[in-house]
Structure formats: structure tokens, C-alpha cells
Amino acid sequence: MLAVAVMVFPLMGREFLPPFNEGSLNINISLPPGTSLQESNRVGRIVEETLHRTPEVVSTTRRTGRAELDEHAAGVNASEIEVVTRQLGRSHDAVMEEVRQNLSQIPGVVSEVGQPISHRIDHLLSGTRAQIAIKLFGPDLVTLRNKAEEIRASMETVPGIVDLLVEPQVGVPQVQINLDRSRAAAVGLRAGDLAEAVDTAFNGEAVSQVLEDQRTYDVVVRFNDASRQSVETIASTLVDTPVGAKVPISQVATVQADQGPNTINRENVQRRIIIQANVAGRDLGSVISAIRQKIARDVALPEGYFVQYGGQFEAQEEAARKITIMTGVAIAGIFLLLYLALRSTRLALLVMANLPLALIGGVIMVFAAGGTLSIASLIGFITLFGIATRNGIMLITHYQHLILEEGLPLRQAIIQGSLERLSPILMTALVTGVGLVPLALGAGEPGKEIQQPMAVVILGGIVTSTFLNMIVIPALYLRYSRAEADVDRAILTKNSEILQHPSQIADL
Numbered sequence: 001m002l003a004v005a006v007m008v009f010p011l012m013g014r015e016f017l018p019p020f021n022e023g024s025l026n027i028n029i030s031l032p033p034g035t036s037l038q039e040s041n042r043v044g045r046i047v048e049e050t051l052h053r054t055p056e057v058v059s060t061t062r063r064t065g066r067a068e069l070d071e072h073a074a075g076v077n078a079s080e081i082e083v084v085t086r087q088l089g090r091s092h093d094a095v096m097e098e099v100r101q102n103l104s105q106i107p108g109v110v111s112e113v114g115q116p117i118s119h120r121i122d123h124l125l126s127g128t129r130a131q132i133a134i135k136l137f138g139p140d141l142v143t144l145r146n147k148a149e150e151i152r153a154s155m156e157t158v159p160g161i162v163d164l165l166v167e168p169q170v171g172v173p174q175v176q177i178n179l180d181r182s183r184a185a186a187v188g189l190r191a192g193d194l195a196e197a198v199d200t201a202f203n204g205e206a207v208s209q210v211l212e213d214q215r216t217y218d219v220v221v222r223f224n225d226a227s228r229q230s231v232e233t234i235a236s237t238l239v240d241t242p243v244g245a246k247v248p249i250s251q252v253a254t255v256q257a258d259q260g261p262n263t264i265n266r267e268n269v270q271r272r273i274i275i276q277a278n279v280a281g282r283d284l285g286s287v288i289s290a291i292r293q294k295i296a297r298d299v300a301l302p303e304g305y306f307v308q309y310g311g312q313f314e315a316q317e318e319a320a321r322k323i324t325i326m327t328g329v330a331i332a333g334i335f336l337l338l339y340l341a342l343r344s345t346r347l348a349l350l351v352m353a354n355l356p357l358a359l360i361g362g363v364i365m366v367f368a369a370g371g372t373l374s375i376a377s378l379i380g381f382i383t384l385f386g387i388a389t390r391n392g393i394m395l396i397t398h399y400q401h402l403i404l405e406e407g408l409p410l411r412q413a414i415i416q417g418s419l420e421r422l423s424p425i426l427m428t429a430l431v432t433g434v435g436l437v438p439l440a441l442g443a444g445e446p447g448k449e450i451q452q453p454m455a456v457v458i459l460g461g462i463v464t465s466t467f468l469n470m471i472v473i474p475a476l477y478l479r480y481s482r483a484e485a486d487v488d489r490a491i492l493t494k495n496s497e498i499l500q501h502p503s504q505i506a507d508l
Contacts, residue, residue: 005363013283013372016316025083028112035077112163130276138305154298160282171259184252188242351392357468358388358461365460380457388465429466
């Protein structure tokens with residue numbers, strides 16, 4: 001049974017936190033960058049009307065755009081919708097899937113469906129509101145966009161991927177003025193002088209302030225709108241030269257209409273673009289493994305470009321490493337306390353034989369409940385190990401009492417001790433198990449998302465450790481403690497003889 005549990009353990013899925021059921025939805029809507037506020041508002045109303053087609057939706061609240069000084073600034077092309085839902089018999093996952101299907105029918109809209117707390121957790125972990133955040137780093141923006149699209153196309157075929165989105169980076173119209181240094185040098189014009197003149201003329205510069213009605217206003221100097229309305233008028237604009245002459249900009253620079261990036265995002269001083277997605281109907285660990293394999297096979301990254309996987313998966317790996325270390329510390333602490341109590345390494349190891357017995361039930365219950373390990377499940381295993389050693393302590397200490405205090409033979413002490421401790425062990429196990437049953441059966445209920453996986457692990461481990469404890473521990477004690485029992489009996493007999501003949505004390 002232990003061998004089967006050990007083989008099943010690596011086959012189970014992995015996730016950071018169990019799926020939440022918060023009773024509400026948090027939906028992010030993105031339109032192409034540059035969309036006007038009026039158009040974004042119109043599409044937002046269509047989205048809200050579409051959401052209300054789902055019977056579980058009670059109300060919606062929309063926020064379109066965020067101010068530039070906001071902690072999470074966003075353009076007017078982005079909207080965030082809070083949706084309050086109610087229970088009508090369907091599961092929360094089914095409601096989210098219907099919402100995704102309805103929103104996918106609206107043209108030009110990229111949607112991401114989540115929940116308020118889940119989105120906040122994802123945002124804290126990776127800076128995005130999605131469970132998976134694949135960050136592509138590299139120096140060239142065009143290459144970044146092209147490779148990000150290749151990664152998106154590769155991820156699109158992975159089962160379980162939903163809300164797939166590439167961080168929007170599109171070209172926006174620009175007027176570019178590129179200085180010809182040789183022609184500028186011929187008239188004594190420096191690049192800094194031209195840049196300053198162009199910036200003042202077309203962008204404006206505050207040169208003073210005026211006071212009016214107890215308020216101050218900036219006085220801004222710039223060209224009028226007629227001088228800035230076309231590339232031709234900009235190219236014909238006269239600028240001063242150090243020699244006192246005036247020359248048109250077109251004589252010393254090339255003026256042309258072009259496109260530039262709407263945003264340039266950096267992380268650790270490197271340009272990056274994010275491909276983000278959520279997971280539905282599948283565990284996070286297997287999805288990430290499939291994504292890694294497909295990207296490695298389908299996407300060839302040039303030199304200087306690399307991928308970093310973030311989001312909940314990164315947090316899950318880090319938390320799993322820490323919990324593994326803490327599990328080792330907990331087991332070492334249990335062994336130390338047992339050794340101090342029993343004064344025997346062998347007896348301490350016999351008590352700890354309950355740990356693999358408990359592991360069997362925990363793994364079986366996790367596999368039966370969906371086969372996905374979360375951080376809550378791993379914490380449940382640590383708690384289970386502490387509870388499982390209780391049964392072994394109750395048996396081993398009673399065996400020792402019957403042998404040392406009542407002088408029973410080893411085999412008789414094991415049989416009598418097991419029968420006498422059967423009721424107390426069953427009583428304590430049943431009390432713990434019955435208390436965990438409501439939590440274990442509360443899968444998907446709001447407020448029990450973290451407690452339910454822990455309860456499943458502990459309940460399954462208690463069942464197998466209690467049952468197998470009465471079979472395995474007596475047999476192990478009979479096999480491996482015979483020598484210690486003989487030594488203890490010899491010491492007990494010798495002490496009895498000394499007490500019966502006090503004169504031997506002087507000889508000793």
C-alpha cells in the first residue's frame with residue numbers, strides 16, 4: 001500500500017491555492033489601445049448587457065480607465081467590471097464558463113474572467129491579474145511582439161488554458177524628426193538646440209505664471225494649432241541657427257509620419273512583454289509543464305531573449321520547497337521528543353512507523369478527491385504526521401508498562417496491551433474524524449476552500465493510520481523489541497533480587 005501511494009504521489013496535479021468560490025466575479029475588458037472613452041463606454045454597456053443574460057448575475061459595476069497618478073493606471077480602453085452573483089443550483093465554475101462563452105462572442109473585446117480576491121493574489125504574485133504570467137525579455141520591441149504572438153499561438157492549443165492574452169503593444173501615430181548631423185553642422189546647428197526648439201514649439205514650455213483670483217496659472221509658449229496640423233507645416237518651420245540665419249527644419253532633418261510603441265515596459269532594466277492566462281478544468285502544474293514543452297519545441301528565441309514563468313506556479317514551487325523543509329524539521333522534532341520520552345532510538349522509530357501508514361490514507365483521499373495537491377494539502381500532511389504518532393505512543397508506552405511494571409511476557413504484553421488500547425485509540429480517532437467530516441464534504445463551498453483540502457488529507461490519514469496501527473505496530477514491536485524487552489526484564493529481575501536480599505547492596 002505504501003509503495004502504491006509513493007508511486008501515485010508524483011502523478012498528482014499541483015496548484016498553489018484551491019479554486020475559490022467568492023460569490024462574485026471580477027472581469028477585465030480590454031479594447032485596442034487608442035480606443036476613445038465614448039467607444040469604450042459603448043462597448044462596456046454591451047458587455048454588461050451580455051453579463052445579465054446569465055441567470056446567476058445580480059448586478060454589475062463598471063470602471064473604465066484609471067487616472068495617470070493611480071497606483072494601477074490604465075487607459076480608457078480598459079474596463080474593470082465587478083459582478084455580484086447568486087446561487088441557483090449550478091456550480092461556480094459552470095457560471096464562469098458560461099460568462100466566458102458569452103463574452104467571447106463580442107467582437108474586438110479581450111476579456112479575462114476571475115474573482116476579486118483571486119485577482120488581488122495574482123496581482124501581488126506577478127503584477128498581472130492572471131494565474132499564469134509568462135514574461136518574455138529582450139532588447140527589440142518588434143521581436144518581442146512577434147515572439148510573444150508565437151508563444152500565444154503555442155499556448156492556445158494547451159487544454160485548460162482560458163483568458164489567454166498578450167500584453168497589448170501596438171503602434172501609435174508619431175511625427176518623427178531625425179536630425180541630419182552633417183547638414184546641421186554646415187549651418188552650425190547642434191542636435192540639442194534643434195531638440196529644444198522643436199520641444200518648445202510643438203509641445204510647449206511654461207515660462208512664467210500669472211496670479212488671478214488667488215490662483216496661479218502657467219504661461220505656456222508654443223506654436224499655434226495651424227503650425228502643427230500637418231507634417232508639411234512642421235517641416236517648413238523655421239529655426240534659429242548660431243550664425244543668426246533662419247532655416248527650415250526640413251533643411252537639417254527628415255520629418256516623417258511613422259508609428260511608435262504605445263507602451264514600453266521594463267523589469268530589472270530589461271524590456272519585457274507578458275503573455276498571461278488562467279486555468280480552468282485542469283491543475284496548474286500539468287498546464288505549466290505542457291506549456292514549457294510546447295514553447296521549447298515550437299518557439300525559437302534569438303540570442304539575448306529568454307522566458308520567465310511567473311504567477312501562481314512560481315509561488316507554488318517556492319511554497320512547496322519551504323513546506324518540504326518544514327516537514328523535515330517537524331519529523332526531526334517528533335523523533336527528538338519521542339526519544340526523550342522513551343529513552344530508546346528503536347522505540348522512537350517504531351512509533352514513527354505510523355507516518356508512512358498515515359501517508360497512505362492521505363494520498364488515497366487526495367487522489368479520490370480530484371488528484372490535485374495544493375499548499376493546503378501539504379500543510380495537512382504536516383498536521384497529520386503529528387496526529388498519527390499519537391496512536392503509536394499509546395501502544396508502545398502501554399507495552400512498556402505491562403512488561404516493566406506488571407512483568408508480563410513480551411507476546412502476552414503485546415496482545416493484552418493492544419486489546420486494552422483499542423477503545424481509547426478508536427475513540428480519539430473517531431472524535432477527530434467526525435469533526436473533520438463536514439469540512440471534507442464542503443468542496444466548493446464559500447469559505448472552505450483552504451480548510452477542505454487539509455481536512456481531506458487528515459481524515460484519510462487518520463483512517464489508515466488507526467487501522468494499520470493495530471496491525472503493523474504490534475508486529476514490529478514483537479519483531480524488533482524482543483532484545484530490549486529481555487534486557488528490561490533482566491534489570492527488573494535483578495532489582496527484585498537486590499530488594500529481597502538487602503545484604504547484596506553492600507557487596508555492590
